[in-house]
Amino acid sequence: MKIVCIFVGIVFGLCAFCTEVCGITFVPPLAVPQSGYCFIQNYVDISPEQGGQDYATGSRSFQKHKGTDFRISYAAMLEGVEVLAAADGKVLRTRDGMADRYWQASSGDLKGVECGNGVLIDHGDGWHTQYCHMKEGSVRVHEGDIVAAGSVLGEVGLSGKTQFAHVHFQVSKDGQIVCPFLGTTYQHIEDESAGEGEFVLQDRASLWEDESSAVLQYTSPRLLVTSFSNMLPESINDVLCASGVTEVTANDEEPVIFSVVTAMLKKGDRLVIALRTLSGENLAERNVTVTSYTAQRYDYVGRLDSVEFVEETLEGIVELWRGDTRIFMYKSAVFVR
Numbered sequence: 001m002k003i004v005c006i007f008v009g010i011v012f013g014l015c016a017f018c019t020e021v022c023g024i025t026f027v028p029p030l031a032v033p034q035s036g037y038c039f040i041q042n043y044v045d046i047s048p049e050q051g052g053q054d055y056a057t058g059s060r061s062f063q064k065h066k067g068t069d070f071r072i073s074y075a076a077m078l079e080g081v082e083v084l085a086a087a088d089g090k091v092l093r094t095r096d097g098m099a100d101r102y103w104q105a106s107s108g109d110l111k112g113v114e115c116g117n118g119v120l121i122d123h124g125d126g127w128h129t130q131y132c133h134m135k136e137g138s139v140r141v142h143e144g145d146i147v148a149a150g151s152v153l154g155e156v157g158l159s160g161k162t163q164f165a166h167v168h169f170q171v172s173k174d175g176q177i178v179c180p181f182l183g184t185t186y187q188h189i190e191d192e193s194a195g196e197g198e199f200v201l202q203d204r205a206s207l208w209e210d211e212s213s214a215v216l217q218y219t220s221p222r223l224l225v226t227s228f229s230n231m232l233p234e235s236i237n238d239v240l241c242a243s244g245v246t247e248v249t250a251n252d253e254e255p256v257i258f259s260v261v262t263a264m265l266k267k268g269d270r271l272v273i274a275l276r277t278l279s280g281e282n283l284a285e286r287n288v289t290v291t292s293y294t295a296q297r298y299d300y301v302g303r304l305d306s307v308e309f310v311e312e313t314l315e316g317i318v319e320l321w322r323g324d325t326r327i328f329m330y331k332s333a334v335f336v337r
Contacts, residue, residue, distance in 0.1 A: 024127050025209040026086035026180055027149050028216060029070065029169040030156055033081045036073030039219045041166060041263065041295060043068055044179035052293070055181040056218050059293035060264060066177045067132070067170035070215065071263075072156055073224070074240050077165040080138075081156040083131050085147040086169065089123040096139040100158035102237040109161075115168070116160020119153045126175075132168035133160050149209075164240070164296065171207070180207045221320055221327055222263040224296065228316065228334040230254040230306065236261060236298040247335045250310040256336065257302040258284075258316035265294045270321040273301050278313055278333075309336045 032038060043061045047053035051063030072081050077100075096117045103110070115132035117139055122128055135157030141147060156167045171178045183205030208216055227233075227242040230249055239259045248256055258275045265271070267290055274285040284301040301316075303309075313335050320327040 023125060024087055024123060024207060026129070026171070026207050027084065027209050028213055029084055029086045029129075029131060030072075030167050030215070031082040031084060032215065033072050033076035034079065036076035037222065037224065038070065038072050038076070038081075038215055039222065040216070041069045041071040041164065043181070044177065046179055046182065055179050058218075059266070060218075060295075062295075067130070067168040068180060069166045069168050070156075071164055071166040074158075074165050077135065077156055077158065080135075083119075083134055083138075083153045083156055083167050085121060085149055085151040085153055086129050086171075087121075087123050087127075087149045089121040089127075089129070089147055091119060091141045091143055091145040091147060092122050092128070093120045093143060094118070094139050094141060096134075096137060096154075098136060098159040100136050102158060102163055102235075102240075103161045104163075104235075114161040116162065117154070117157060118160075121147065126173050128172045130168075130170040130172075132170070133157055133162045133166060135159070163237075178207070181211075183207055219264070221265050221269065223318060223320070223328055223330050224261040224263050226261075226316055226318065226330065226332050227259045228314075228332075229257045229259065232257055232300065232302070233259055233298075236296070239298060245334060247337050248306065250307045250336050252305075252307050254306050255302045255304045256306045256309070256314060256334070257300055258334075259298065259300040260316075260318045261296060261298050262294075262318075262320065263296045265290045265297065265320070266322070267292050268322070269327075271299060272317075272319040272321065273299055274317045275301050275303055276315050276317065277309070278315060283309075283314070306336060312336050 042065055043054035045061040045065040046055055052059055052061045054060040098116050117134040118132040120130050135155040136159055138155035140154050158165050171180050227239050228245045228248050233239050239261050260273055269290040271288040275283045283303045286301045313333050316332050319329045
């Protein structure tokens with residue numbers, strides 16, 4: 001049966017509304033992967049007028065985004081990562097059978113089935129949760145099933161309108177979208193310390209049972225994957241799907257390409273990507289200053305004359321700088337055969 005998506009505006013209240021009054025708490029909607037990364041890529045947009053404002057007054061959202069996106073690596077998705085019921089409830093609807101694939105504009109708009117494979121649960125008293133983009137063939141529950149918090153619903157996938165492996169977790173109360181990090185009501189106030197177009201939140205009432213859980217933390221910018229190849233990847237998806245490449249082939253007509261995918265970079269961040277010999281000779285380097293918040297981005301450097309480095313090991317280096325502070329540095333190596 002198809003999931004019917006109910007999309008209504010965010011509730012903006014004037015007084016505190018604590019978890020006890022809400023009468024519901026949630027556990028994280030997925031199990032921790034055995035490998036790879038697991039973090040929140042996008043949050044509920046709590047300021048539809050401004051667009052792209054997350055609960056921590058950062059930019060980790062986009063206009064009218066109605067859920068919390070828990071992202072995992074493509075490799076972990078293939079291994080299988082369970083999607084879990086966030087609270088006790090009754091399954092209202094499910095959908096399965098949609099293929100796992102990276103959505104692109106050429107794929108069509110998927111109108112009415114953007115959620116992909118998913119589950120909708122009724123928790124009583126007007127509370128509902130929805131779980132989207134689940135793996136094809138993985139949905140284990142059916143309409144009418146009674147589930148407990150932590151029950152397995154299926155697995156994280158790539159179905160529907162998505163460009164990365166994740167579960168989109170959506171909460172509503174009486175048909176209105178709720179940010180689980182804030183509760184049903186919170187104050188939208190002016191503050192002299194806030195910049196133009198920004199605001200400060202008061203009386204936050206998280207609905208998470210244990211907000212100290214690692215997967216719920218507001219994380220730093222991330223390096224998602226690096227990869228080497230003899231040809232320029234056609235898209236970011238090719239890099240995300242690439243397994244660890246330790247060798248490339250030397251050829252007069254083929255380059256050596258070092259590709260990098262990063263996530264959650266801020267305006268003003270500086271990304272440095274380089275390809276070097278082990279002796280330190282710089283073969284290619286690129287410096288990028290980020291001009292706006294970037295949920296994920298793909299960058300690369302390369303050298304055309306791969307044959308010049310046959311039987312050598314080359315090193316790819318990526319650094320992220322925020323002002324004078326280096327956020328991360330990572331090195332990986334490839335052998336040119």
